[in-house]
Amino acid sequence: MTDPQQSSPADVEPAAPAQGKTTAPESANPPPAGAEPARPQTPLAPPRMDPVRKWVLIFAAFCLVLLAWYMAADRYTPFTTQARVNAFVVPIAPQVAGEIISVDVRTNQVVKKGELLARIDPARYQLAVAAAEAQLALTQQSLRVSSSTVDAARAALDAAKAALLKDTQNEARLKRIDADVPGAISQRNLETATLARVEREAQVRTAGANLQQAIEALGPRDAKNPQLLAARAALDKAQLDLQYTRLVAPNDGLVTDLRVDAGNFAATGQPLMTFVAVHKIWVEAALTENNLGHVKPGDAVDLVLDVWPDEPLRGRVRSVTHGVAGAESTSKPGALPTVQNQRDWLRNAQRFPVLIDFEDPAQAARLGARVGSQVNVLVYTG
Structure with a gap:
């Protein structure tokens, strides 16, 4: 049995706090005996975004910006790698027939206008x-x-x-x-x-x-x-x-593809060598049709030769070709055109040649701009 003199825990006065120590105020409603003490409540943090979703959104935004930049650049600063250096290439063929008695040049020799190339027995x-x-x-x-x-x-x-x-x-x-x-x-x-x-x-x-x-x-x-x-x-x-028994250079340039020597027979109209006007070179760039909206003669161009990629050259647009032969065209007059039955979702963009002149042809030739050299072209419209 319980001693009536013994007081209950609720009647016992709380002990005085020790000197120099502070105690936290007790709750107005103390938890019942045997219950776990209440945990302090903290403010709720905002929900964190899924890292995967975050990077997907960043990547999507980057793609949209890149697409917008590409569409604008495609119209105002068109670029192509489908470009080559061109020049006038003239086959040197005799206009009279006869035995060749001398060849006065060698392959890849630079010649001046009127310089003797070969002679036929006169x-x-x-x-x-x-x-x-x-x-x-x-x-x-x-x-x-x-x-x-x-x-x-x-x-x-x-x-x-x-x-x-x-x-x-x-x-x-x-x-x-x-x-x-x-x-x-x-x-x-x-x-x-x-x-x-x-x-x-x-x-x-x-x-x-x-x-x-x-x-x-x-x-x-x-x-x-x-x-x-x-x-x-x-x-x-x-x-x-x-x-005509004296074959001479038609202009300043270079002789290549020499095929004959003294003693060979030269037939009328049969090429003996090839003349390249290396001092009159230009670039022919194939730009897609949607690139041509703002391209006009006189626009500045950056040209990068594959042989010297670290030395860009400057150029100017000379002209834009006004027409090309399409797949539907026919060379026979009076015939009906042949229509291609395309079933693809996407079609290839039509390309048109754009002729570009070097601002400094001598520099281009010095850097190795040969006929047929590949060029990267960037046109600045405006």
Whole structure:
């Protein structure tokens, strides 16, 4: 049994706090005996974002910014790697045939305009010139003879006219005497005078025809005479063929792809070597159609050659090609176009050549800008 004198725990006064120590105030409603003490309440923290979701959103925002930048750059600063260096490439082919007697250049040699490249045996062409000169001399001599023939025919005509005039006057005189003194002139004499006049008229007509024939055979007496023009043209052609036996450089440039040597036979129109105008080079860039909205002649261009990627060059847009042959076009006039049945969701963008000039072609050539070299192109529109 419990001692009535013993007080309950609730009646026991709380002990005084020790000196120098502080105690936390007790709760107004102390927890019941045997219960766990109450934990202090802390403010709730905001929920934390899932790291995966966070990085997905950052990546999506970055992609949107990148897409917007790409679309703007594609229109205002178009870029392409489909570009090559171009120049005028001329096959050196003889215009006359013959044996090659000398080749005066070597492969990849720089040449000047008019410099001798090769020579073809000129012997037969020299003979042709001599023959043409002789033919011209014969033609001139023949024209002089024809001119003399014309002069002789004209003189014969004048003589026939004078004789006709004399016979006509004699006939008129006899007829007048016979009219004044009938029977003074015999009928025989009158008939003879008339016959003489008629014969003279025939002679005049014949002389006139001979003169006309001589004039037509001679033609013009000046430099426009057809025979003289033909003879001079033959001489000019022979001299030109002789000149063609010397193959010379058409301009400043470089000779490459040399295929022959002395002793080979050169056929007309068959290339012997290739000439490249390396001092007149440009870039042909293939830009997509959606790149061309703001591109115009004069726009600045950055050019980076694959051979020297750390030395960009400057250029200017020369022109934009106005048309290309599409897959639907046909080369036969009057035929219907062939339509390609495309079933793809996406179609390839059409590309158009854009011609770009180097601001300093000498620097480009010095850095190794060869025909066919690949170039990265960046156009600044505006």
